[in-house]
Amino acid sequence: MKLWHHYHTPSSIDEALALLDHYGGQARVIAGGTDLLVDLRAEEGEPFPALVDITAIPELTIIETRNNQIIIGAGVTHNQIVRSPLLAANATCLVESCGVVGGPQVRNVGTLGGNVAHALPAGDGTTSLVALDAEAEIILNGERRWVPILEMYQGPGQSLINSTHDLLLRFRFAPSGKGEATAFKRIMRPQGVALPILGCAVWLRLDGATIVESRVCIAPAGPTPLRVGEVEAFLNGQPASERTIHQTAELGQKVLHPRTSKYRATADYRREMIGVLLRRTLTLAVQRAQTGAAVPEGVGM
């Protein structure tokens, strides 16, 4: 089965844009192809006139620190993220989420940019980027700019950018400061091959024994990824105690209204798991913030 007619591998952003322009909406960006090729096959339609592979553009494949910001190219693969000591220390949750995507083959080629551009409400990479309060650099209608990560999501599977026309370039967020830590955990069916039943990422700052700031993302809990404002508001100013964590878990179950998805989980199960996940993820993040140690857990399982 033929999936495309022409395959291009540009080596610069300009070249990629020129190619998209040349095909006038008939070409589509491809990174690892782990989402796109599945979709192309499922649609069983006409082959795509052209695919534009962005993974050979140097700017899109780097992990670095610049101006006290961590920068990750959209074409960086999940496994490159997993292997980065810089990210293990500064974005532990992201390493944990990229470390559980699919299996080794998917992580070898699947990219963080693809995870975001696909715009599903529960992409694992996305969940952690939200907790990290990341920004995404895009070229939208020819204009290059940074947008908050949540702005990338317009609806389920609907991205701010149009991948036959626009580009997602890079992500940036602040490195971990003193008293700060992150954690990510998810509930999968036994060895799920696709999206989680529920994922949760947490970012915390502790001042002594008090939680002074937090960001919490649970997905899927709506048509697009979201921060759980009520939970964050409750956490801020609370002692970093078991009791706080327990109360937070209960609050999460109250304020979120997960949906039933026919084949994956009922709303009841998801609500039950919101409590379990919040408790587990918060406990881990608090521990990390207290000890300063950050060794990613569960990666590659």
Added chain:
Amino acid sequence: MAKDKTFTVGHTVKRIDAVGKVTGEAVYPGDVSMEGQLWMKLRFSDRVHARVVAIDTTQAAALPGVVAVFTAKDVPNNEYGLTMLDQPVLCGPGSNSIIPGADVVRCYMDCVAVVVAETEAAAAEAVQLVDVTYEDLPAVFDAEAAMAEGAPRLHADHPNNVLCHYRIRKGDLAAGWTQADVVVEGEYYTGYQEHAYLQPEAGIGYIDDAGRVTVIVAGQWVHEDQEQIYHALGLPADQVRVIYPAIGGAFGGREDMSVQIVLALAAWKLRRPVKIQWSREESILYHHKRHPVRIRAKWGATRDGRVVAAEAIVIGDAGAYNYTTNKVMGNANLMATGPYEIPNIHVDTYGVYTNNIPCGAFRGFGGPQGAFAAEGQMNKLAEALGIDPVEIRMRNALQEGSLLSVGTPLPPGVSIPQVIEACARESFWKKGDIGWSRPQHPQPDNPALRRGVGFAAAFKNVGFSFGAPEQSWATVELYGQTEIEEVVVRHAGAEVGQGTHTVMIQMAAEAAGVPFAKVRLIGQDTAETLNSGSVSASRMTFMAGNAIKGAAEQALEKWRNEERPAVATYQYRPPATTPYDPETGKSEPNFAYGYVAEAVEVEVDIETGHIRLARVICADDVGQAVNPQLVQGQIEGAVVQAQGYAIMENLISQEGRILNPYLSTYLIPTILDVPDEVKSVILEYADPIGPWGARGMGEMPFLPLSPAIVAAVHDATGIWMDFIPLTPERVVAALREHGLGVI
């Protein structure tokens, strides 16, 4: 005669098909293409139960590229079915059929039209243009509801939709209850299972050089496929030929017809090659499944652990057609009281028609469902009496000469006590002065994780049961002058991935006294071989072995008499079996059995409901491991397939429609799910009539796994979960009901 011992019976020899399969060179049905071939697509039913009033094919036939559209009236004898001719090949008006109501669709997998076109795309488009007018009929989706008065009836000749009913009446049940010091009851439920073989259904039909209607396809019994085809087409047997190339798995799922008859029909009518290839979705939607079964059981035992009474009602959802339900439920009936000698028994087993997807053969063939209830009951009795689960089994296990539930002794070679002991010894148990016991199992530090251990045992028939005709032909040809230079074996048995062809060659080499390399097999082609029976019922090593052995002995006799080549054809017939007595069930059900026991360790996350299967110890009496590595492969494969059945595989059927026909939503185990350890304990207590003592073993490791897991989950949590699959949702619901894992 020079003889290389290392390549014959009892030795691990590399499979003859290994290299081809690993390199991708092996040719599967979908890989076969022919010059000038056409493509076929099938129009399946759009309704779950309806009369087909009219089929308008004009628009479909007019589409460019379309060569033909066939409907019911094009099928000469419009009926088929492995053990009962109860399904129309194509549903629709005006056909010649013995089925009352061949114009009725009874489930979504019924077929109403066949479109053949120059390209696959044209066939796919045209099949949607076939205009079918239906008149809906009331439908029923629950087996017990289907048995109730006034339920919609699927087949005119089956009142209350009861397809089959078997009874067992042994001893005096009332007396049994009075002797019992404890009584335990349980209601057990087992779900569907999809075969999920790697190779979706495919094939090509054509007219061969001898003018025969020929189908290249994957199945489990070439001669049965041939018979189903020639019956439907109204042709003499020798005008139809079936050939199997490499087969990508079967597990019982290829016993019934999928594309065989329609391919033959099109090739016969059009005199051109016609090809079809199902997608994974089509494969899941349109071939049968393992029966969902509900069992209510009540067992009683004396204080010292002797089971004195057992009662069970077993209800299986057959779906819309028989397939092999009448045989599967017969087996479930026999196995619902386990490999134990129980003096007083009542069992009633029903197979019931519903408008769900038909159910049929699947590794274990009713045994897994029966064992699920029997072993659950045994484990509950052990708990109620405070007796170790191994110890209680030892006190009740069948012995040489024991009477089965059906009132007759088992064939000689009963080894279940030895198998239970071997499994216990190789796993977590120790035998002391007061019998078998198990030390406390260590628990993980994380309080959300609970570890537990469980045990179960089972027996599985080898070969066709209950009076079904049973035989297998083989031909052995010896070539050479002074020495045997080549041995040619003809045997039709299908290589579905289990390694049977390799094993046949090993047995032929052993029988003829030549090295493995000198033997060549000609197989799975009706034009080249005689009837072997199917690869099912764990029977092929046993049946082929005895047939090849018999043929080789006669050929050697001719060789010694200077015949060149020396050729002998031999039919092996095992001791006869007999059907259930309709009142008491009295019968001689089988001529051979295999015996199995399993111990498992699980880890339950009581907060999320996830169950990790950590270790499995599986002891199997295989009689003689003809090829030990292949035996181990069967044990590991069966264990992992049963793990999916017990924990993961959740086929969702809503009003007869399968909602998750994809491997992304119907989850089967992957390499990341398999247990840390599957320990195969291969025991060899010879079967007195098995070839070199061999018993069949391909199914039995499947049987005890799910009840052993349920026992281990109980050990970990204190809760009996008598339903499978144990999906996290269901497990959490059960745990929370008992106040476990609450945040």
